[in-house]
Amino acid sequence: MNSIDACLDGIAKVNERILAEPESERRKHIRERTVSVTVPDLATVFDMRLTIEGLTDITHRSQTAPAPRPRVHVTVTVTSDDLVDLAGGRLDPARALLTRRVKVDASMGDLLRLRKLL
Template sequence: MSSIDACLAGIAKVNERILEQPEQERRKHIRERSVRVRVPDLDTVFDMRLTQDGLVDVTHRPDDTAAPRAQVVVTVDSDDLVDLAEERMDYARALFTRRVRVDASISDLLRMRKFI
């Protein structure tokens, strides 16, 4: 099981990949969304906003704490989150094998896939 700090580092790595994309590409593919990453094995939730400036306002809290509904909810175990961030796991394979669950609209899924 990875730690909360390792998960935060993984989220930061994903943010780096987003920011590596030219601003024009980010403008084309990113629509501002509230994002929640649930990590059941740590009983933790990471809340953030996906914007053209990357992932912003990243916070974490216990999973049992109430919060407004997010537009995109990703559920993933801590080790898998870190592996995805480090590109040791294929995102599509993780979805198909149900190691990652994403609750979002189809258009959000397609847009996010470009940057994960």
């Protein structure tokens, strides 16, 4: 099991990957969305916004605490180890989805856009 800090580092790596894309590509694929990443083994939820400027307003809270935003567009559930492995490129996102190591609750359009970024 990884720590909250390791998960935050993983989220930062994902953000770096998003920002490495040219702005024109980000504009094509990113629609501003609220994102919650639930990490059950840490009983923690990371809340953030996905924007053209990357992942912003990143906070974390206990899984039992109420969400700070009334509407979440994308919800991801993943263990801390898999989150860190995904961020580090050691776990293929498509394989993780197919084997249900990562669960994503989002519209089909959001899934297709996110797939192009990750």
